[in-house]
Amino acid sequence: MGDPSEAPSRQYTNPRSFQGPDGRRSQESSQPQAAVPEEVPQMLLSQQRGSQGPPSGLPQTNLRWSQGASLPENENWQTSQIFQAAEAPMGHSEHPGFPLGFQTHAYMEDSRTLASEHTTNLMLQQLQQGQGSLFQQLEPTYHSPGASFLSQFDSSQREDQHFRPSTQHSPYPRDDPGSPRFSFSEQGFLYYSPEVPEPQPRDLAVQNAKAYLLQTSVGSDLSLYEHLVNLLTKILNQRPEDPLSILESLNRTTQWEWFHRKLDTLRDDPEMQPAYEMAEKQKALFIQGGGGDREQEMEEEMMETVVPNIMESAFHLEQASVGLSSDESFRIYLALKQLVQQQPVHTCRFWGKILGLRSSYLVAEVEFREGEEEEEEEEGEELLLEGAEALEPHGGEEEGEEDEEKVVDVVPKPQWKPPPVVPKEESRTGANKYLYFVCTEPGRQWTRLPHVTPAQIVCARKIRKFFTGHLDAPVISYPPFPGNEANYLRAQIARISAATHISPLGFYQFGEEEGDEEDEGGAGRDSFEENPDFEGIPVLELVDSLANWVHHTQHILPQGRCTWVNPLQKTEEEEEELREEEEKADQVLEEVEQEIGPPLLTPLSEDAEIMNMSPWTTRLSCSLCPQYSVAVVRSNLWPGAYAYASGKSWEMTSLLLPYPFSGHPLTYQPASGSKDPNLGFQLPTLPPPHLPFCPHPHSSTWLSILPL
């Protein structure tokens, strides 16, 4: 059978590569038609093929069609013609090629249906109007049902047989001398002609255009033709609204997708690696410690754990518009649980979060069990002693050198002695009452912060630096801070705790044994315990009066400690050293007054004002439901420090960039807001504010505002 085999060959005499679906479709459509049994008389086929005649006859064809359109009996056959012409662009050129005859049969719908006739008329009009547009040519592809070519073909075949007599004469004027000649008498060879048919001028133009579109550049493998097909497929698949307005973006993304294929499923996405690692670490938090009887574990869990109920505090804080998201709070709870398992912890509390430049710190306030923590303390002290001893031999060497030099010249010895170092407080007392652990994200390792020394506190009051997020980063400032970021962090935590840790009045009470105040150097009682008879204060009262809140941490003196220590009281070793050197002149200046601070459990109403503003702001969390709302106290001195109380539960937290608020900025500003720099500078003339808990008698300025 020449026809089935020739049909495809005829199709591809015009060399064009077809995109998958289109080309395949044309193949498929032709195949079933080609497989049409031989019952279809060759005659019929040849007639129809012959009738399509020269491709250049399309305009004339249209004319003939329009003429013939009025003839109802020819309509169906003409629709076939039209479909043929319309099908031409489906992977082919504009003009109706012979193999399209097969396809049009496929697309010839039931003549009984009016819709098909309507569409054919439409297509006829469209063809008449815009033959050059690729879109119109593509359109019929989407009208085409993919199914059952055969059935349509069968039905059409039956109808065609009716028209056979009338289609003896081709509607195509066969006046093109260059066109291939097809005589009706030729049977079976119409799709095959011995010579390669010359492409018609329109054919040629389209071939050239398409070949140009299929060009790929040196830079990429993607040709414009392929890209346009991808783009249009994407648009038609996704069907966005108003695609014209986003055409450029779609264009760009289509191109991008071509070159960035999705990775295969065997490899992990390298960019998401850190996210996966973090997720793994946090997953470890969620998995309970394995081993052991499950029942036993549950019982142990049900007992009192050291870890507080973070979720409850988070809930209350959320009422106060403060706090991390609830899933973050839960992760923090799990991380605290992990900390408790790793360290010998007696009590534990989530202190808060401090934001840094590159990462933030989650701080946990912890008290060790008795006797546990001292090992590390001793290690720290030993290191310090070693450092001090290392320095002393140097001093000896210097003296030796000077003796030698005395012969030549006497180098005057400096008279200045550094001020005596205030000893740091013992652990579990004063500023070092609690131990602090930090980590950057829940799931990561908890790092312990060293104890704070008074010198660090004093210096921390004078400087303001951002935290970078790495504990070993140096703190470069003036006056130079003695320590690295871990020490600075600890110092700030100490200051914030001392200034802002408050509780409702009556929750804590002093122990029954009261020492003599004078003997203790004016530091007052420094221990308190929970009041078992505490019945919460009504929320409204908590909001109205600041006297209902008290500080329960010790105030830090200007010296940097909570209990005052006279730095002049030297140990015996130091006194011996003094006798060796001649320093009596200095002793006159070293008389220091004893520093006294407010005693423990003083109410907030005693706090000094900042800038004519109360250092605390109280608020009811929700004005719409005052019965159930929570009293919130916000510190104006340390923005970010919040406390809430509701009934018997209360909690403090600090979520902040840890800088105190102050009266006026450190920088200069022109007097009248004009931008002329020549007007001269004027320092703001506000008096130094009296800050409640960290008075610094030597400073005349204070660091400026840093709100949260």
Place this chain on the structure above:
Amino acid sequence: MDAESLLLSLELAAGSGLGLSPDRRAALLTSLQLVKRDYRYDRVLFWGRILGIVADYYIAQGLSEDQLAPRKTLYSLNCIEWSLLPPATEERATQMAMVKGRFMGDPSHEYEHTEFQKMTAEDDVVVQVKEETRLVSVIDQIDKAVAIIPRGALFKTPFGPVHVNRTFEGLPLSEARKLSSYFHFREPVGLKNKTLLEKADLDPSLDFLDSLEHDIPKGSWSIQMERGNSLVVLRSLLWPGFTFFHTPRTRNHGYIYVGTGEKNMDLPFML
């Protein structure tokens, strides 16, 4: 942050520690819808919260079709009733420079500020500035200084108006950590100063705003990745309390300011 995706945005921005209580959130969801209807805005953004001593201000902004057109700012004390603020002017900005301290929380509160007359050593003029005016200029300053969007979220049409880019699929992870992928959400100031060589690499439909790279002082932005790589948070160090968040490879992005409305003038010393 867009009022449409308010809940998700609040969750993502919660890392800074300050958010909204449930009752405020619920109130916002309803009232912002009504604001959008009444004022016929194209988009309504919840700008943030300015903390005052007595009360807090909740600020929202409404945008028209052209995203870069001047925005309308509204404030509310209870998240239900919103009042329109007057637009900011230069003159107001200069007056504000002399007012310091916290916001009171009362829009009709008047700050008294004596202006020293240099030329005539006579009466010092006492200028009274209303808190509402101060609010306007502070919001304007913050907007001009730190309101940011990721690159590609807006695009400029050839006719001029700037529209939301519907095909914005988020910044790729390689770009999310760079300051150059974020633009200021205001009229560009520094674009003309770019050299021709730089301009050649730009795409005029996407790169029509100032990027954050050349902000002064350098280092006034802190970029952090939370949860491994899946959330980018930018915090401004110049206006503490301003947080911008973006989930790379998704469309979610937004910013919120929760703070006292005071600029951090000490920034160069703190870095």
